[in-house]
Amino acid sequence: MSDLDPFKIFxxxxxxxPRNGPGSSxxxxxxxxLVPPLDENAQILDIGCGQGASTFDLLRLxxxxxxxxxxxxxxxxxxxxxxTREGIGDDRLVIKRADMEALPFHEGxxxxxxxxxxxxxIGFAKGLKLWRRFLKPEGHVAxxxxxxxxxxxxxxxxxxxxxxxxxxGTIASNAAAAERAGYEVIGTQVLPxxxxxxxxxxxxxxxxxDMRETYGDEVEPVLAEAExxxxxxxxxxxxxxxxxxxxxxxx
Numbered sequence: 001m002s003d004l005d006p007f008k009i010f011x012x013x014x015x016x017x018p019r020n021g022p023g024s025s026x027x028x029x030x031x032x033x034l035v036p037p038l039d040e041n042a043q044i045l046d047i048g049c050g051q052g053a054s055t056f057d058l059l060r061l062x063x064x065x066x067x068x069x070x071x072x073x074x075x076x077x078x079x080x081x082x083x084t085r086e087g088i089g090d091d092r093l094v095i096k097r098a099d100m101e102a103l104p105f106h107e108g109x110x111x112x113x114x115x116x117x118x119x120x121x122i123g124f125a126k127g128l129k130l131w132r133r134f135l136k137p138e139g140h141v142a143x144x145x146x147x148x149x150x151x152x153x154x155x156x157x158x159x160x161x162x163x164x165x166x167x168x169g170t171i172a173s174n175a176a177a178a179e180r181a182g183y184e185v186i187g188t189q190v191l192p193x194x195x196x197x198x199x200x201x202x203x204x205x206x207x208x209x210d211m212r213e214t215y216g217d218e219v220e221p222v223l224a225e226a227e228x229x230x231x232x233x234x235x236x237x238x239x240x241x242x243x244x245x246x247x248x249x250x251x
Contacts, residue, residue: 004215009222015074016207019199020050021117022242023144027191028057028116031244034187035112035140038064042111045069045134047100048118052079053199058114059092067105069098100127107133115143117242123167124174128181128247135249141183147171147243149190157236160228171243183247191242193233201230 014020038044042064046055049068052075058066070076079095098104100115101122113135119127124145131141146161148170153161161168169177175185208223 004218006222009211009215009219011072011074013204013207013211013222013226015051015078016210017200017203019053020075021144022191022196022200023053023116024191024195024199025053025057027144027189027195027244028054029061031142031187031189031246032058032061034246035142038062038111041065043067043109044112044114045103045105045110047103047113047115047131048121049075049079050117051075052082052095054114054116055079055093056082056086059088064111065092065094067094067096067110069096069100069103071097071099073097101130103131103134105134108136110134111136111139113139113141115141117144119143119145120165120168124169125177125181128178128183132182132249137249138251139249140186140247141249142244142246144191144242144244145169145174146240147174147190148240150239153239154236157232157239160232161240168240174243174245178245178247182250184250185245185247187244187246189244189246191244193237193241196233196241201233205230 040063042062044058044064044066046058046066046068049055049070052068055066055068068079076095076097083093100118113131128141146165146168148168171188178185204226208226211219211223
């Protein structure tokens with residue numbers, strides 16, 4: 001077992017989950033309701049789509065063509081398999097391996113850019129600035145971003161997030177960053193605790209137990225890190241959450 005790659009263990013854990021971050025179909029629907037109606041030929045880009053939980057929600061909610069991008073091929077393979085099972089063709093869904101920092105699209109190509117639980121990989125402000133050129137005039141962006149809900153977090157929460165994501169802001173500071181990047185914030189929605197648990201942390205706990213039994217001690221660093229994140233959330237209720245930010249590109 002000495003050749004076990006920690007990243008492969010992380011990927012195996014993530015592939016077993018129905019979602020690759022906090023969220024829910026209900027939250028996606030509620031955020032989408034803030035976006036003005038899209039026309040029949042609308043183009044949506046889902047950035048950092050993972051296995052496509054939000055992608056398939058967007059297909060259900062619209063008649064648009066959705067382009068879904070992620071760097072991890074195993075996620076995209078699972079999306080392709082699901083699309084085949086559900087009879088979704090490339091007239092509705094394009095699945096592409098791409099880097100969110102170097103998107104291979106034309107300027108002004110999309111009516112709506114969507115990204116759940118992924119913009120933190122390059123930073124909230126940086127992502128919004130990079131992606132804006134791919135929007136049509138007055139196009140919309142909806143992202144979830146891990147956000148402080150209190151100005152006085154516990155030492156435990158502050159220490160963890162200062163190491164994991166030191167740029168994490170508040171709703172007010174993120175809204176201000178969006179305005180500076182050229183957007184009007186038209187709505188925000190805090191994801192409730194059940195959106196962390198039901199599709200993410202509860203199945204993660206089950207998979208952690210299975211992987212411990214399968215692999216033994218060698219995977220412990222990866223699994224212990226995942227458990228520490230779960231414990232942090234449970235120990236610090238209401239201090240942070242993912243927040244949906246729905247924005248319109250300013251003219």
